Amino acid sequence: PPTKKSRLSKGVNMYACQNCTPLHHFNSRLTDALEILEQHAFFRLDQNAESRALAFRRGSATLKACPHKITSVDSLKNLPYIDTSNSSKAGHCKKVITEILEEGFSDEVEDIVNSDFYKTMKLFCGIWGVGPSTAKKWFDSGHRHLNDIKNLKLNKDQTVGLEYYEDLNTPVSKDEALCVSEIVKTVCMEIKKDLLVTLVGGFRRGKPAGHDVDLLISHPTQGEEKHVLPKVMEKLKDNFLYTDKKMSSGTTHPQYTGKSSTMDQFEKCFSIFKLDLPKSTKNGNEKPWKAIRVDLIVVPTDQYPFALLGWTGTKHFEREIRRYTKTEKKVVLTSHGMYTTDTKQSIEAKTEEEIFKKLDLEFRPPSERCC
Ligand code: DGT
Ligand code: MG
Known part of the structure; x- marks a missing residue:
C-alpha cells in the first residue's frame, strides 16, 4: 500500500x-486561477519555469479532488501542495x-490575463507546431498579431497550423470526434475486419469537447497491426488536409524508450482531418x-493497456x-509497459485495472482522472 507519508488527511x-x-x-474558480498561473509560468521560460508551473498544477489538482467547495482559508489546512506547512x-x-x-x-491573476505578453503567447501557442520558445521569440521581436507571423519563416506544421488557425482553435465536439472515429473505423474494417479503433484522450475521460481526436488502432492478434497505418492513410487520403507520419523506432520495449514521459515510440500519424x-x-x-x-496511434496488443492508460490522460x-x-x-x-528499476524485470498486465492492481493503486476509471 502507499506509504503513510503519501496519504494526508481530508x-x-x-x-x-x-x-x-x-x-x-467544486472549485473551478480557484483552479482556473491556478491554471492561468501555471500557463504563465510555462510561457515565461525562465530558469525554474517548469517546477513553478508544476507547483500550480499540483495545487489545482488538489482542489479538483476536494469533495467540497473551499470557502475559507481554514479549510486549506493539510491540503497537499497548498498548505504551506x-x-x-x-x-x-x-x-x-x-x-x-x-x-x-487575485490582482496577480488579473494582471497576467490582461497583459500583452500572456495574450500574445496564448495567441501564438494556439498555432499548431508553435511552442512557448518560438512564441516568445516572436513576442520579443515585437510581433503581436497572426498577420505579423505570416511572412516569417515557418516549418510545415506551423504553416498549416496558421492556415487552419480558426478551425483548430474551435473546440472539437464529442459528436465530431465520434464522426471521425467512425470514418477511421470503417476504413480499418476494410483493411482487416478485427482492427480495433479506440477513442482516447479527453473524450475517453468524458469531456464534451476537446482540442483534438486521439485514436488508438490495434488488433487482437499480436503483429497483425503491422503495416496497417500506411494503408489507413492511403484510404483516408481524401479526408486529410495534412499528415505527419512518425515511424516506430522498432524498440518499443519500455526499457529502451526515451526518457521523456510524453514521448513514446509507437508508429503514429499526426494529421489535420477534413x-x-x-x-x-x-x-x-x-x-x-x-x-x-x-492523432492515429498504432499499438501492438501486448502493449495496449499501457497505451490506453498513457493516452487517456x-x-x-x-x-x-x-x-x-x-x-x-x-x-x-x-505507454509501452512497466518494469522494475533494479532488476529490469518486466511486469505484464492485460487490462488497465490490472496495471493499477499491480501498482497497489485503487482503480480510477477515466472519468476520475481529470486532474
Ligand atoms: P484535449 O485534447 O485538449 O481535449 O485533452 P487531452 O487530454 O485529450 O490532451 P491531448 O490530446 O494533448 O493528450 C491526450 C493524452 O495523450 C495525454 O495524457 C498525453 C498523451 N499524449 C499526447 N501526445 C502524446 C505523445 O506524443 N506521446 C505520448 N506518449 N503521449 C501523448
Ligand atoms: Mg486530445
Whole structure:
C-alpha cells in the first residue's frame, strides 16, 4: 500500500493518481486561477519555469479532488501542495487562493490575463507546431498579431497550423470526434475486419469537447497491426488536409524508450482531418467542412493497456502515476509497459485495472482522472 507519508488527511492524497478527480468539481474558480498561473509560468521560460508551473498544477489538482467547495482559508489546512506547512512551494498557491477567497479576485491573476505578453503567447501557442520558445521569440521581436507571423519563416506544421488557425482553435465536439472515429473505423474494417479503433484522450475521460481526436488502432492478434497505418492513410487520403507520419523506432520495449514521459515510440500519424459538416450546421458563406487535429496511434496488443492508460490522460495524471510508480514502487511505467528499476524485470498486465492492481493503486476509471 502507499506509504503513510503519501496519504494526508481530508481524503486528498499527495499523488493525483490516488485521488478521485471528476470532470466537474467544486472549485473551478480557484483552479482556473491556478491554471492561468501555471500557463504563465510555462510561457515565461525562465530558469525554474517548469517546477513553478508544476507547483500550480499540483495545487489545482488538489482542489479538483476536494469533495467540497473551499470557502475559507481554514479549510486549506493539510491540503497537499497548498498548505504551506507541507511545502514551501505551496506558498504561492495559498496566497492566490487566499486573495480570491477574501477579495473575490487575485490582482496577480488579473494582471497576467490582461497583459500583452500572456495574450500574445496564448495567441501564438494556439498555432499548431508553435511552442512557448518560438512564441516568445516572436513576442520579443515585437510581433503581436497572426498577420505579423505570416511572412516569417515557418516549418510545415506551423504553416498549416496558421492556415487552419480558426478551425483548430474551435473546440472539437464529442459528436465530431465520434464522426471521425467512425470514418477511421470503417476504413480499418476494410483493411482487416478485427482492427480495433479506440477513442482516447479527453473524450475517453468524458469531456464534451476537446482540442483534438486521439485514436488508438490495434488488433487482437499480436503483429497483425503491422503495416496497417500506411494503408489507413492511403484510404483516408481524401479526408486529410495534412499528415505527419512518425515511424516506430522498432524498440518499443519500455526499457529502451526515451526518457521523456510524453514521448513514446509507437508508429503514429499526426494529421489535420477534413471533416464534412452535416447540412444543418452549414450556413451560406461558410465552408462545408471543418479542419480537425487527429492523432492515429498504432499499438501492438501486448502493449495496449499501457497505451490506453498513457493516452487517456490527463497529462498531469500521467505524470503523477509515473512519479508514484517510480517513487513508491520502484517501477518505471510508460505507454509501452512497466518494469522494475533494479532488476529490469518486466511486469505484464492485460487490462488497465490490472496495471493499477499491480501498482497497489485503487482503480480510477477515466472519468476520475481529470486532474
Ligand atoms: P484535449 O485534447 O485538449 O481535449 O485533452 P487531452 O487530454 O485529450 O490532451 P491531448 O490530446 O494533448 O493528450 C491526450 C493524452 O495523450 C495525454 O495524457 C498525453 C498523451 N499524449 C499526447 N501526445 C502524446 C505523445 O506524443 N506521446 C505520448 N506518449 N503521449 C501523448
Ligand atoms: Mg486530445
